[in-house]
């Protein structure tokens with residue numbers, strides 16, 4: 001070539017100059033930039049699709065629950081993974097209990113709280129968590145309803161698989177009370193069948209400490225027998 005700044009690329013024969021190449025490079029960089037923009041748009045589109053799917057999953061699995069449909073809260077303390085889990089329950093006695101649903105490795109369908117090491121009274125601590133949640137749900141309040149189920153349980157007395165037949169503990173949590181526990185409250189409730197018994201906060205906490213649930217079957221020791229009640233904390 002006759003110019004010191006140029007060497008023969010063979011391009012001149014094609015009528016292509018460095019200016020052309022420079023222009024081309026500029027165009028390419030513009031395209032690259034807009035590709036980046038497209039990449040970003042794609043990224044956001046994918047993200048939006050993902051979120052949309054997550055949201056429909058939430059609806060599908062009933063994770064978004066109208067709080068006024070929740071009838072009870074049911075909790076379970078797991079000694080293996082050292083966690084307290086609880087779930088809102090819509091149909092008492094039909095929905096599965098937390099004990100049944102709990103899986104140490106997969107915390108799906110429940111609120112799960114690791115038990116802090118410094119907590120000594122784990123039952124009381126778990127009761128407090130449930131208690132704090134209760135006010136959020138319209139149907140759960142500060143009154144106790146008890147229904148006598150002793151006849152039903154007596155009818156199944158001879159069955160070895162009584163609990164299995166009655167859905168305990170998969171659908172109904174059953175709580176055996178120690179002797180002389182919450183006697184006043186239970187007595188009052190028993191003596192006024194069909195009536196709702198107003199409870200103080202301390203009584204609710206006491207009850208939850210035993211049950212870890214706002215509903216369930218209470219097995220109440222008598223002289224040398226048991227009585228059975230379906231209990232429900234309602235508004």
Ligand SMILES: [Zn+2]
Nearest residue numbers: 078080081104
């Ligand atoms: Zn566990």
